[in-house]
Structure formats: structure tokens, C-alpha cells
Amino acid sequence: MDEKDKAKTILKILNKLYPTTPIPLDHINNFTLLMSVLLSAQCTDLNVNNVTKNIYPKYNKPEHFVKLGKKRIEKLIKSIGLFRVKAKSIYLMSKQLLEKHGGKVPKSFEELEKLPGVGHKTASVVMSQGFGVPAFAVDTHIHRLAQRWGLTNGKNVIQTEKDLKRIFPEKTWSKLHLQIIYYGREFCKARECYGLTCKICTTCYPNRKNPVKIKKA
Known part of the structure; x- marks a missing residue:
């Protein structure tokens, strides 16, 4: 063949x-999709969804996570593997989104991959599932x-x-x-x-x- x-x-x-x-990671907007993909590294989608179901109803914008700070983010995601590293990435990513993108998730591979904790795979998922761009x-x-x-x-x-x-x-x-x-x-x-x-x-x-x-x- x-x-x-x-x-x-x-x-x-x-x-x-x-x-x-259907997209396996639960989310309510492109920012929470980006965050869930970041959290899913070396972790099951099920575990991510179990954690974020208690987070996203209350915290779902970059400004929420900047205000929370790294330590409080750690507490929210502590049952997820590499939670300290991921909490730092979420905090810094949220800060950069506010400072450079007006709190919006950028719609390009180049800008997404400049965000802390975001690699090419994560950017591809967001471009594909969040923005409908073939990836x-x-x-x-x-x-x-x-x-x-x-x-x-x-x-x-x-x-x-x-x-x-x-x-x-x-x-x-x-x-x-x-x-x-x-x-x-x-x-x-x-x-x-x-x-x-x-x-x-x-x-x-x-x-x-x-x-x-x-x-x-």
C-alpha cells in the first residue's frame, strides 16, 4: 500500500x-483553552478538566490570574503534575497577554510561541481549535x-x-x-x-x- x-x-x-x-479539553474562551493546553503537558485531559471545572467559572481572564499571583495559582492547580512550573507560566503568560496584547490571545503562531510556557504544539492546538486555522x-x-x-x-x-x-x-x-x-x-x-x-x-x-x-x- x-x-x-x-x-x-x-x-x-x-x-x-x-x-x-469535540475538543477534549473543557474551556469557555480562547484564553482558557490556551491555559488548559498548557496544563495538559504530561497530564491527562481528564485530570485537567477535573481541576479547571472549579477554576474557570470564577477565573477565566488573564487579569484574574495576574491578580491571583503565582502562589494562589499553585494552590488552584496543585493536583496537576509540574504545578509549580505551570503556575509560573500561567502567571507570566497572563501578564504578557495584558501588557502586549490587550488581554487577548494572539492569532498567530509567532506571537503565541513568544508567550511563557507556550511551545509549537500548544500554539498549534490554539490556532486550530480556537481560531479554526489549519494546523x-x-x-x-x-x-x-x-x-x-x-x-x-x-x-x-x-x-x-x-x-x-x-x-x-x-x-x-x-x-x-x-x-x-x-x-x-x-x-x-x-x-x-x-x-x-x-x-x-x-x-x-x-x-x-x-x-x-x-x-x-
């Missing part, structure tokens, strides 16, 4: 399984699946993003990013499929016998 056929097969399977793709946010899960499905050589997440953008039509990127995440959680799990049992792996590689060795991001 060549690359084009593989892409068509993957899209067909994913579109059938996930015709709609392909690649995390460790998508990096793993792209290797299993033979879509990238797995050198790093930057290369994986380039490969996925080259293989799939731009109009599919934002939805496909979420579809792959959902599929990976349900069918192509890190310690269950190994590239041998899920429908995408078996359809794309019917003769594969050995587990796929993954290059970490």
Missing part, C-alpha cells in the same frame, strides 16, 4: 469512527501512531508534523489531529497494539509480524 492509499484508508476508518470531534498539533501519542502507521521515520515531532502535513490534505488537519488522538486512546494503545492488532495497523500492514519499535519524541 503506497502513501496515498494509506492516507485514504486511514481517513476512511477515522471518519467512520469519529464523524464529529497539525503533534504530541507524543500522534508521534507514536504516525510511526506505527508508516507515515514518518520518527526522528522527532517536528519531522512527524512535516510528514503528516505533506501526506494529508490541509482541510483535514484540525479534525484529523483529534481523530488520531481518540483512536490511539481507544484502539492503538501504547502497550496493547504495538502496530499489530488495531484495524488501521492490520489494514495498512496485513503481513506485519513483529512489534513496531518506536523512536521517542
